[in-house]
Amino acid sequence: MSIVGTRVVRIEDQQLITQGGTYVEDLRAEALTGAVHAMFVRSPIAHARIASIDTSAALAAPGVVAVYTAADLDLAPRRTGPVVEPWLAGEVVRYVGEPVALVLTAERYQLADAAELVDVDYEPLQVVASIDGALAGETLLFPEPGTNVLQTTGGEFDDRAFDDCEVVLTRTIVNQRVAPAPLEVRGAACAWGADGRLTLWLSTQNAQIARSTVAKGLGVRSADVRVITPDVGGGFGAKIGADPEPVVLGWAAKRAGRPVRWTETRSENLVAMTHGRAQQNTVTIGGRRDGTVLAFRLEVVQDAGAYPRALFLPTLTELMATGVYHFPKVETSSRAVVTNTTPVAAYRGAGRPEATAAIERAMDLFAAEIGMDPAQVRRVNFIRPEEFPYTSPTGASYDTGEYVQALDRVLAAGGYAGLRAEQARRRETGDPVALGLGIAAYVEITGGDSGGESGRVLINPDGSVTAWTGSSPHGQGLDSTLAMLLSDQLGVPMDKITIRHGDTDEVPRAVGTFGSRSLQLGGSALRQAADEVIEQARALAADLLEASADDVELADGGFRVRGAPASGPVTWAQVAGQAELTADVWFGEGTPTFPFGAHLAVVEVDTLTGKVVLKRIIACDDAGPVVNPLTFQGQRHGGLGQGVAQALLEVMNYDADGNPTTATLADYSFITAPELPDFELVESETPTTRNLLGVKGIGEAATIGSTPAVHNAVVDALSHLGVRHLDMPATPLRVWQAITDARKAN
């Protein structure tokens, strides 16, 4: 019987639950003997000219090995989008947290002491701390482009697009800036070998991308850099490739002639690791009173932070603008602006949560305006199953989808009609604790980079299997999932399968893990490699069985002559004894797939205090056939947790001077166990035809659906008071303010 589709406990866990993982900071590699410790001196000011840097006091501090500034660095400048981003700022700093100097000390505890003694003379400049400030353009971050708007797309709108509509609504929706903040902060260790090669241990999602970035930054060949990914304590998109810091560390290790270790502090992580979301989206939605939407317009403004590291974010939001709906007329535009804040890049969903939040809020606004149930408005406008494959007006090619079914399943599981009756009852009795129901239907894109992935399978002489994947898991449990697939395909027990990844010397060509691509591309690559190995083995087994290869089949873990159960079996070990059995493939057929689903959130809002409690969340997330329900559900749980947190709690705030005011975990609100309910999962599996496994990605899906579901629920709870919209996060103060404003207006 196939183990695929059954709940299999993870092979990763034994080490993690007994000895803990081996994260960068835990490394005790011999090559790191004598390593010095590194700390970046970071700007405490959002925008300033650097008049001078005096490192003499720091250099005289106990244990200091070196202090480096921009004046020391002899690295070629790098372009970030259309501007130059310095490795270490030497002339101008553009956000609080920007690296200005690097301190190396013999002991860890000497770092902070020495870093404080680096004396930087800053001459403050006018600060651009908001999107509006950036668009006003009174102060420019970069003189060269002469504007703070560093990317513009679309925007040639039809003035008559909404002429046929009975109802037209426009609303600006803030998708607030959040911090990915994996529990393991960023870290690296590096050492140059006698052979002139740099070995870099890095907490990253993509060793191979990191190798390219670091080699390019250092001006050396890719072959001269080896990146090794140890256990990684979460990434959420913010650990894609390599940030500037590892390049500077590699340079410093060479200059100092010593291995270097670096782990940032949590406060550094919150201001210096890239942030996510940070969009301001204006939706215009128009249609008929029967619920039909006729036209939709989305205008995206992306706050890119101080350096535009991920200009694909706003265009990905445009691509996914219409979500699960078939709208006759669609228009989008985007602008990306720079501000004196931490750079923004990928975070769990990267562009799709923002699109979903905008359209799903717009659908609720439209429903409220025409007085129709939000579920019904969605039903009227869904893309129908018979329309797939469906090319959206923005150019996305959706593979398969059962959107009506997903919504109906969560509404049935949640007892929607009963919940609406309870809501009405509370309103009639004047209960101060209001009930709110929020729906979000979503489609997202996985493997959206359209790149491929590598896979290699080797049968060892004892019949065990070693497989190398270009994917790079960091908590997803992909080792277990891939081992299950190979076990099923090769008939080899899971405990005889070893999955390896994350070392560029072992896997030179790969893309890695982001965009929920690992199973559909990395898994397909291993499927293809194993197929090739089976073909090689059949020919060898045929010789041993004295039969034609065409008559030999793999069954029950061995090779037999088809139709002759008494023949053989020839084992994998026997075949592997004949010749090396291995295949190294690149699965390049990967086209994006489009997972989808629907979420229903139930909240209680205390209208006297503004406090929101999430009572239930019911989620249907369809990513095609499930290999391991254990890890599949785990990914959904995690996604729900992070998505709910954005709706209710999380925001990275800056004051008017660009000072981050949420720069520790005492201020930045991670969601905690008592703030979440038990999750209610509804199952659904709609395969895709776009890869060998029929699977789509699940890593980001639940984040994408849950944020607007909870956000809509909060607004719904207050709708009888006249509240039509409030921005996330729905903190007690903001909710109380919305209630107060609505009461005044009425």
Added chain:
Amino acid sequence: MKVSIEINGRTVTGEVEDRTLLVHFVRERAGLTATNVGCDTTSCGACTVLLDGESVKSCTVLAAQADGHAVTTLEGLRGDDGGLHPLQRAFREEHGLQCGFCTPGMIMASVSLLAHNPRPTRQQVRDGLEGNLCRCTGYHNIVNAVMNASGQEVQR
């Protein structure tokens, strides 16, 4: 100053700076790296260990304060039969971990939780783990793991 701390049954003695945190003593002097540092504000709980049987965040305890006391870390946890502790087994069975970074602290906090309340309700588990942050699991399966270890029903 010189401190002497019994860690997982073994006495570790060392000369330390006064400001040395227990978590760094455990990780660097005792060489036990399961205990992690996740923040600098005692917010995340990744560094939770048992000090004389009670859970503490070892980033907020000076090594000097633990002088002469007994510390248990994840590496020192054992079941009655010498194998996995019931919570280690339950975290694996219930998929109560993903990246694993919070897990040592989460398990140690759960040991303490069950020592005080052997049959908690799900809400009591959630409340008891409020000081331990997880970014991966959404907590659902962590609650299941603690319920499983206490011999109670789980909600998969």
